Amino acid sequence: MTGIIDAKLEDLGILLPQPATPAANYVPYVITGNLVFISGQVPVGPQGLMYQGKVGRDVSAEDAIAAARLCALNIIAQVKAACDGNLDRVTRCVKLGGFVNGSPDFDQHPAVINGASDLIGEVFGEKGKHARFAVGAGNLPFDVAVEIDAIFEIE
Numbered sequence: 153m154t155g156i157i158d159a160k161l162e163d164l165g166i167l168l169p170q171p172a173t174p175a176a177n178y179v180p181y182v183i184t185g186n187l188v189f190i191s192g193q194v195p196v197g198p199q200g201l202m203y204q205g206k207v208g209r210d211v212s213a214e215d216a217i218a219a220a221r222l223c224a225l226n227i228i229a230q231v232k233a234a235c236d237g238n239l240d241r242v243t244r245c246v247k248l249g250g251f252v253n254g255s256p257d258f259d260q261h262p263a264v265i266n267g268a269s270d271l272i273g274e275v276f277g278e279k280g281k282h283a284r285f286a287v288g289a290g291n292l293p294f295d296v297a298v299e300i301d302a303i304f305e306i307e
Contacts, residue, residue: 155238155239155240156240157239157240157242157275157276158239160274160275160277161228161239161275164274164275166225166275168225168228168229168232169196169197169198169225169226169229170229171226171229171230171232171233172193172196172226172229172230174191175293175294178191179191180230180233181230181231181233181234183234183306186243186305186306186307187246187303187304187305187306188231188234188235188303188304188305188306189301189302189303190227190230190231190234190301190302190303190304191230191301192249192251192299192300192301193223193224193226193227193230193299193300193301193302194223194226194292194293194294194296194298194299195218195219195220195222195223195226195296195297195298196222196226197222201294201296202219202222203215203216203218203219203222203296203297203298204294204295204296204297205253205295205297206253206254206255206258206297207252207253207254207255207258207264207297207298208254208255208257208258208260209255209258210297211297213258213260213263213264215297216252216264216267216297216298217263217264217266217267218267219264219267219296219297219298220250220264220265220266220267220268220298220300221267221268221270221271223267223268223298223299223300224248224267224268224269224271224272224300225271227248227268227272227300227301227302228271228272228275231302231304231306234304234306235306241306241307242276242279242304242305242306243279243305243306243307244279244281244282244304244305245272245276245279245280245281245282245302245303245304245305246282246283246302246303246304246305247282247283247284247302247303248265248268248269248272248282248283248284248285248300248301248302249284249285249300249301249302250264250265250268250284250285250286250287250298250299250300251287251288251289251292251298251299251300252264252265252286252287252288252289252297252298253288253289253290253291253292253295253296253297253298253299254288254289258288259288261286261287261288262286264286264298265284265286265298265300267298268300269282269284272302282302
C-alpha cells in the first residue's frame with residue numbers, strides 16, 4: 153500500500169533516487185532516539201555530480217536553486233532509507249543546514265537554499281516547516297555548488 157508521502161511524491165511527479173553511499177569515512181544517517189541526522193547531501197543526479205563551481209561565477213543563482221532542490225531529493229531518499237521505506241513515519245523536518253559555494257561577491261545564500269526548503273515543504277506540508285541556516289563557504293567537496301544536511305523527527 154502506498155503511503156501518504158509516497159502518494160504526494162507521485163502527485164508531484166517526483167521519483168526519489170537511490171540513497172547515495174558515503175564518499176568518505178561516515179554513515180549517510182544516524183538515528184538517535186526519535187531523531188534522524190542526515191549527513192550532508194550534494195547535488196548528485198542520475199549521471200553523477202551536477203552543478204559544480206562557484207555560485208555567482210560558474211553557476212547561476214537559478215542553477216544553484218536547482219542544485220539545492222536536488223540535494224533535498226537526496227535528503228528525502230536518505231530519510232526514506234532511515235525509515236525502512238516508510239516516509240509516513242516523519243513527524244517533522246526539524247532543521248536544514250545549507251552551504252553555498254559562492255563567489256566572494258555572492259550574497260543570496262538564503263534564496264539558494266530555498267530550493268531545498270521549498271521542496272521539503274511541498275512534500276511534507278506542515279511537517280516540513282523547519283529551522284535552518286544558509287551560509288557561504290569558501291569551497292565544498294568536489295567543487296559542488298551546494299551541500300545540505302538535515303535533521304528529521306520520526307515516530
